[in-house]
Amino acid sequence: MLTLKYITDHTEEVIARLGKKNFNGKDIIAQVLDLDAQRKSTQVKVDTASAELNNISKEVGILFKQGKTDQADQAKAKTAELKETIKNLGDQLSETENSLNNLLVQIPNLPHESVPAGKHAEDNVLEREGGEMPTLHSEAVPHWDLAKKYDLIDFELGVKISGAGFPVYKGKGARLQRALINFFLDNALAAGYLEIQPPYVVNATSGYGTGNLPDKEGQMYHCQLDDLYLIPTAEVPVTNIYRDVILNENELPIKNTAYSACFRREAGSYGKDVRGLNRLHQFDKVEIVQIQHPDKSYDTLTEMVNYVQTLIEKLELPWRILRLCGGDMSFTSALTFDFEVYSAAQERWLEVSSVSNFESFQANRLKCRFKGADKKTTLCHTLNGSAMALPRIVAALLENNQTPEGIRIPKALVPYTGFEMIK
């Protein structure tokens, strides 16, 4: 969430920038400022009354020790009203704080100045593109047919065991998964990321920390008996490592990578979007997370985007990078680049990675700060990206590399798969 200080000091600017995300912040910001003023004045009253009570209490103690019980009793009598006042003001204060917080969590992050205006995915701006568009042979088919033909992925079997969106990978299909995970992790390691194996379920506090709760509650699987949530991405547990943490400035940047299975309910999805590997309830992903000094976070974003580009290039897929417009960006992001690969048989672009700078938006909720040389604590900036999500990469690999003789594995992956062709 945004910091109160920033909203207070840059009110007009905040409202204007929220407009780019198609969020009308005028009323809510006014309410926030009003509640904050209330909060402050109530706080002062509570503090003053508490100070008085503390003084009387000390006095009473001294009087008792001196044996002046009459005077002590007199002093005690004064406290009843004071306690009542403090209790009432305290209730009022927490009520105000709750309302204030409820409003703050509804305000999205401010888009970076370079974010293009727009409402929908069509308004995203092409940043750059590369790779070669494949020419498919005449009998080319979409990946779900290839998966069946070569017995790589069994969607029906997944339905039997779990339900739609839980495919079963078999044989070379399974080995391709494992190869990609290792390929992505090894590359991340070489790029200086520390490998993490996080838990796959998180508690509610962690869900709140990354902003998956309360608003996206319906998107996560919830184990009600133990009140735990299946992670929708490794971002959740990995970022929460740094919840309530004050880092030393010289520890920055923190660079973590993690492979995890990801679980998403995807309520409300339908149609061609969910065909085959395009959208699943369970999928594999390698995530990269960085925690960085505010002055350097945009350099880091560029570094991360460039890094993801190298992965796609090694996989020899046709790709493009989009700078997301205000309307298509996530609630928490300040600037996001999406990576898409072209899936030739489906003749459509598939999003395979999303790299974002959240600036201090996540860090504020997480209370992830660093202490500088001046001993001041400052909110860190957090960034993350997929590097990368497997299913759509697999879809594109299968479709684009299909030949009458079989499916060709890109050179960079062969050491990981142990085979060059799927026949």
Added chain:
RNA sequence: GGAGAGAUGGCAGAGUGAUCGAUUGCAGCGGUCUUGAAAACCGCCGUACUGCAAGGUACCGGGGGUUUGAAUCCCUCUCUCUCCGCCA
């Protein structure tokens, strides 16, 4: 799952009703000394809100209660540890 013990500052660890935001040790930071380092010595060393500042307030796992006054007493929740059971 059963029984017991516990949760205090980065870590270790005192504190069982008031002068405790908290003794002490270690770690860290600054300094003296030294060619440099070590040792020794001196000082600093939690977070947040509020205030120009001085200061005030809150926080000793979370929540509630008793009391003029709670780290300390009571209730409750959560978590951790030990033993037993089960088990990859």
